[in-house]
Amino acid sequence: MSTQPFDLPAGFDGQTRLFPLSDLVMLPHNLIPLHVFESRYKEMLEDAVQGDQLIAMATLMPGFEHEYYCRGPIAPVVCIGRITEYEKTAAGTYNLMLLGLQRAEVKSEIEPVRSFRRARVNLLDHPPVKTGDTGQASGLQLAARLRTSFPATGKLVEQFIQGELSLATLTDIVAFHLPLPTTFKLELLAQVDPLVRTERLLEWLPAANMPTQAKKRFPIEFSEN
Secondary structure, eight states, X not given: OOOSTTOOOTTXXXXXXXXXXXXXXXXXXXXXXXXXXXXXXXXXXXXXXXXXXXXXXXXXXXXXXXXXXXXXXXXXXXXXXXXXXXXXXXXXOXXXXXXXXXXXXXXXXXXXXXXXXXXXXXXXXXXXXXXXXXXXXXXXXXXXXXXXXXXXXXXXXXXXXXXXXXXXXXXXXXXXHSOOOHHHHXXXXXXOOHHHHHHHHHHHOSGGGXXXXXXXXSSOOOEEO
């Protein structure tokens, strides 16, 4: 049995449930609250808690509105998450917390036998972070930019500077929470190299390129299906 909080269960066979939502891009190392009220996703949650606890968050692509209740198009890269807790409300809906574990690429969707979608995926592992002046300088530059533009990230930045948080984790957390365009977040989800994610974030972080309200709230709030 895995002892690491971000590990997938031993024996994961590459098949996972899909929870597609519009304008939500989940990344590893993030814990998000979700409210489930559609019957197909309630069935998905019940199946997950009786099984491996895994749900892959997928992002619906433009044009999904015409196929929302069928199989609307999704981005090819998803984030597999594990249910850490859940509760059933008096109304029969569910609240749950999902912890992002692993990037994965959808190979194919599985023919439906239940009301929810499933897929076969390939796991995407990030390469080891190269040590050296370039990587260290980029990481510190990102930390400084975050501290200036988003003061609420101060504790996160301090953990990184003190070596308590990896660059991979830092980039995934800030990429998820910052008010970046969905297309850019999908690019960062698909990018396995944390050094490349750092450079891309640095291109976007100058305050002049960010909405004014970006500095107001960190992290984001509750999501619904």
